[in-house]
């Protein structure tokens with residue numbers, strides 16, 4: 001059956017053990033394995049169809065606006081050569097979370113696109129194989145394919161660098177309160193940041209210690225041990241930011257408000273509120289908390305200085321196609 005279009009939904013994810021640096025930037029084989037949870041409530045819906053109006057190029061439309069296509073074209077060329085599809089496409093995508101708020105959308109974008117491609121071209125890939133396809137577009141997209149809590153194995157070639165679910169989305173009801181920090185500064189994107197990771201003398205230390213942190217984090221999730229979980233995710237985030245800050249040239253994503261929030265989160269935890277912080281390649285702080293403490297966190301940070309917006313997400317399912325579309 002030939003489909004005229006195919007639609008998929010996916011979510012971004014927040015990493016607890018971070019991916020920073022690539023062993024192979026072309027294939028996005030990471031320097032270390034990572035663990036994350038999918039963020040339901042933040043949704044990307046992507047539809048693809050053949051570009052019958054202009055067969056010479058792809059047409060990318062995000063939230064109704066035509067976008068520049070170089071990154072998606074590179075992905076489609078690379079993926080098409082591997083999986084055997086060569087059409088020029090119209091890709092229409094909508095995000096229900098604010099663009100420009102610093103929420104990485106490449107993970108949900110490329111995982112949704114991978115699922116839409118799988119259906120459109122009837123690729124018949126397993127979830128693991130699908131995660132490798134998504135990885136070619138954005139490393140972290142690999143982790144938005146399986147459901148719930150996900151581990152991405154580093155691997156050493158295209159086939160062995162894939163993700164699996166280590167616990168389902170209803171295993172442990174954690175929430176991510178995303179505190180969007182005001183910033184006028186232009187940020188350095190992850191793709192550029194990954195290229196700098198090896199210039200930091202701390203990157204090799206971070207990478208060599210990864211298996212230990214992965215094991216602690218995996219166990220903490222399986223056992224729902226919030227104390228261990230909080231300790232290891234904050235350590236991992238701080239280690240990645242130490243690498244960023246000591247790269248050449250250095251990258252400092254922390255803003256004064258970010259640091260004030262990190263300190264506040266630790267203070268709240270000492271007072272018995274189950275919360276822990278983690279930060280990606282930007283000034284926003286993700287406060288991970290248990291269900292009973294979500295309201296506390298949202299109330300507490302509502303009026304906190306330097307916060308522009310609060311977003312809430314729960315543990316989400318993996319990328320999936322939308323039937324009939």
Ligand code: DP6
Nearest residue numbers: 015018019138139140190191280281
């Ligand atoms: C700090 O997956 O955004 O969020 O592969 O170049 O698209 P590309 O990078 P990306 O990097 C994510 C970096 C991070 C940590 C993480 O999500 O593991």
